[in-house]
Amino acid sequence: MPVISRKRRATEHFVKFLCLAAAVTGSLMLFFIVGSVFLGAIPSLTPYFLFTPESATPRIGMGILNAIVGTMILSVTATLLAVPLALGTSVYLQRYARPGRLVGTIRFFIEVLSGTPSIVIGMFGFLVFVYYMKSVTGGFSLMSGSVALSILIMPVIERAIEDAIMRVDLSLEEGSYALGATKYQTIRGITLPVAMSGILTGTILGFGRAAEESAVVILTAGYTQFMPELAVKSNPAFVFGVKVYPVQDLVASLPYAVYHAYENSNVIPLSNGFAAAFVLICVVLIINIAARVVLHLGFAGSGAPISARLRSALSMRRIDRVVEPDRSPREGAAACPFRELDLEETRHVSGPSNTQGDRRGGP
Amino acid sequence: MDLRDTPKILFLTAAASMALLVILIFGFIAWTAAPVLVKTGPGFITGTVWDYDTSTYGILVFIAGTLVLTAVTMAIVIPIGILTAIYLAEWAPAPVERILRPSIELLIGIPSVVFGIFGFFVLRGYFAHTINPAIGAVLGWIPFLRDTTPGSGTGILLAATVLSVMTLPTIVALSQEAMRSVPKEFREASLALGATRWETVRHVVLPSAFPGILTSVILAMMRAAGETMAVVMLLGNLAELPGSVLGGGYAMTSKILNDIGFYMGEAEPRSALFAIALVLFIIEIGMVAIVRAASARIRGACP
Numbered sequence: 001m002p003v004i005s006r007k008r009r010a011t012e013h014f015v016k017f018l019c020l021a022a023a024v025t026g027s028l029m030l031f032f033i034v035g036s037v038f039l040g041a042i043p044s045l046t047p048y049f050l051f052t053p054e055s056a057t058p059r060i061g062m063g064i065l066n067a068i069v070g071t072m073i074l075s076v077t078a079t080l081l082a083v084p085l086a087l088g089t090s091v092y093l094q095r096y097a098r099p100g101r102l103v104g105t106i107r108f109f110i111e112v113l114s115g116t117p118s119i120v121i122g123m124f125g126f127l128v129f130v131y132y133m134k135s136v137t138g139g140f141s142l143m144s145g146s147v148a149l150s151i152l153i154m155p156v157i158e159r160a161i162e163d164a165i166m167r168v169d170l171s172l173e174e175g176s177y178a179l180g181a182t183k184y185q186t187i188r189g190i191t192l193p194v195a196m197s198g199i200l201t202g203t204i205l206g207f208g209r210a211a212e213e214s215a216v217v218i219l220t221a222g223y224t225q226f227m228p229e230l231a232v233k234s235n236p237a238f239v240f241g242v243k244v245y246p247v248q249d250l251v252a253s254l255p256y257a258v259y260h261a262y263e264n265s266n267v268i269p270l271s272n273g274f275a276a277a278f279v280l281i282c283v284v285l286i287i288n289i290a291a292r293v294v295l296h297l298g299f300a301g302s303g304a305p306i307s308a309r310l311r312s313a314l315s316m317r318r319i320d321r322v323v324e325p326d327r328s329p330r331e332g333a334a335a336c337p338f339r340e341l342d343l344e345e346t347r348h349v350s351g352p353s354n355t356q357g358d359r360r361g362g363p
Numbered sequence: 364m365d366l367r368d369t370p371k372i373l374f375l376t377a378a379a380s381m382a383l384l385v386i387l388i389f390g391f392i393a394w395t396a397a398p399v400l401v402k403t404g405p406g407f408i409t410g411t412v413w414d415y416d417t418s419t420y421g422i423l424v425f426i427a428g429t430l431v432l433t434a435v436t437m438a439i440v441i442p443i444g445i446l447t448a449i450y451l452a453e454w455a456p457a458p459v460e461r462i463l464r465p466s467i468e469l470l471i472g473i474p475s476v477v478f479g480i481f482g483f484f485v486l487r488g489y490f491a492h493t494i495n496p497a498i499g500a501v502l503g504w505i506p507f508l509r510d511t512t513p514g515s516g517t518g519i520l521l522a523a524t525v526l527s528v529m530t531l532p533t534i535v536a537l538s539q540e541a542m543r544s545v546p547k548e549f550r551e552a553s554l555a556l557g558a559t560r561w562e563t564v565r566h567v568v569l570p571s572a573f574p575g576i577l578t579s580v581i582l583a584m585m586r587a588a589g590e591t592m593a594v595v596m597l598l599g600n601l602a603e604l605p606g607s608v609l610g611g612g613y614a615m616t617s618k619i620l621n622d623i624g625f626y627m628g629e630a631e632p633r634s635a636l637f638a639i640a641l642v643l644f645i646i647e648i649g650m651v652a653i654v655r656a657a658s659a660r661i662r663g664a665c666p
Contacts, residue, residue, distance in 0.1 A: 008559055008562070011561060015561040016454055019446045019449050019454065022442070022447045023446070023450040023467075024463070025443065026443060026444070026447045026467045026470075026531050027462070027463045027466040027467050030470050030473075031466070033470075036485045037477065037481060040485070085377050086381075087377075088373060088377025089378040092374035092375050092378040095374075096375065097378075105382065106378050106381070106382045108655065109382035109386070110382070111651050111654070112647070113385045113388075115647050115651050116385075116589070116644065117589025117590075117591070117643055117647060118591065119616045119620060120392065120589075120644055123640050126623060127627070127637075130627075154381060154384075158381070183370075183371075212475070213474075214475060214476040215591040215616075218620070255474055255592075259479075259592065261480070262479065262480050262483060274480070277474075277476070280474055281474070284472045285472055288472040
């Protein structure tokens with residue numbers, strides 16, 4: 001039994017208490033913010049406020065349906081634009097690229113992009129899409145907004161997908177190669193299906209990032225009191241002489257509605273601003289929680305199912321357990337906070353499961 | 364050309380176009396900013412006057428605003444964040460961690476505009492009537508703690524408080540991961556020598572996890588310096604060199620957001636505003652380079 005002096009013991013208790021206090025303070029902030037926004041929002045959280053577009057209300061800021069719908073359309077479009085490029089980039093970096101200067105450079109640029117202040121991307125979008133390409137995009141519009149947002153969320157999605165691909169057990173892929181599959185067949189048939197939950201998580205996270213962004217949206221998408229409409233109208237200012245709604249039209253968004261309530265706080269009741277903020281928090285928190293659930297299910301549920309078609313294409317037997325629940329495929333690697341393990345390290349980590357992979361991979 | 368190479372070329376194209384996009388954005392901003400930068404020279408950084416009428420552009424006020432704001436934010440968030448990370452990594456029992464950790468990490472999902480109106484409509488009252496007067500009365504003899512704008516509430520302290528909540532999850536999550544990745548044997552060796560937990564943390568865990576903690580701090584700094592919406596609402600937009608933590612300031616990001624809508628159509632003011640963005644961009648690239656250097660060190664240290 002080591003002897004610990006009273007002073008050392010007191011320090012120990014004091015520091016432990018300090019750390020606990022800091023942790024509790026930090027986690028209470030979430031409840032403080034969400035709680036006070038909710039309390040401020042209660043008077044305005046009515047079906048009328050939530051389900052009426054602002055154009056149908058007597059005064060400004062009295063309805064937010066246009067903003068809710070606008071945020072959804074903007075985020076979906078931005079995500080659809082960003083996912084293909086992000087997916088291609090992560091597959092290249094994880095499965096094709098050899099470590100070297102090119103990969104280092106590409107990674108550096110992706111990191112720069114992911115750290116770029118959103119106002120900088122917003123300004124770029126403002127000048128290029130809204131100002132210079134006005135006849136194509138329609139100035140402030142859904143098109144300008146979603147392209148600018150997709151630039152913003154691309155690195156978020158890329159990183160999550162790359163993480164997911166890195167977690168794929170290499171012995172599975174080796175099994176596929178042993179059966180004579182090409183690299184592309186293996187990626188399409190094994191790597192991507194197994195990484196599917198992580199890919200979905202990344203997509204959802206990107207969607208959430210697009211939904212919460214304000215600066216970019218203010219500078220590129222603009223704001224309108226009207227609901228998005230589906231129409232093609234003749235308009236000589238546009239490149240083909242027609243303006244396509246809603247793509248080339250202004251679109252409202254929840255972050256801008258919240259900012260409006262701040263800018264016009266002498267006209268718009270405070271509770272309306274809080275209610276718009278509360279709806280925005282709910283949208284984003286639900287998205288974040290969904291992302292966690294998908295990721296958790298993906299790993300606890302022993303990997304994503306591999307579709308029957310691809311299995312038969314590779315004439316493989318059914319794979320029930322891709323990742324055993326009690327054994328994370330990169331347990332050693334998981335402890336390392338940085339993701340840039342190269343292929344060799346990953347192979348080393350997944351080494352012990354090779355025998356199992358051989359057994360499974362047999363004809 | 365071998366048809367089997369097609370997928371590889373497609374994937375490479377995706378990766379390359381993402382990198383080219385960054386070069387394009389940087390180049391475009393630099394190109395737009397060039398006229399004013401060439402005309403003003405180094406005075407752009409050191410000048411304190413920004414006036415569209417006389418076309419004088421100096422951004423020292425805004426640089427100082429961003430730097431002071433970031434520094435005060437870090438002074439608040441680093442102790443809280445690292446203590447929290449230590450608690451989660453060293454002491455927290457699993458059930459407690461399951462509650463504390465997600466509720467801190469979910470903070471990252473709160474949109475910045477919501478932080479803004481929360482700070483403006485909820486916290487500003489406390490700062491105007493309680494916190495700022497109290498600090499001013501007790502510590503007002505220290506020059507940078509004078510209450511220079513009594514009764515306003517908005518200012519560096521309010522903005523930094525809100526930013527520190529925004530950046531808390533970054534510091535906590537990454538520092539905790541860095542502490543987790545310190546090999547168990549290091550801790551056990553220290554404990555076996557009779558050190559207490561805290562002594563182990565201080566002399567073994569923190570030094571080994573230092574590059575990871577540094578990374579988390581720099582990422583948080585990047586987030587604070589690049590933040591726009593909350594800062595526009597809370598910093599007071601006072602275009603003078605910040606004299607006191609309780610007074611107001613004007614950040615680079617706020618200047619851009621407040622003015623760009625009015626001056627997009629005029630070549631020279633637009634160029635000046637893009638020059639601010641260029642300075643922000645260059646600061647950010649520098650920080651990314653530091654993070655890379657730090658994480659290269661960690662990769663070397665990983666077992």
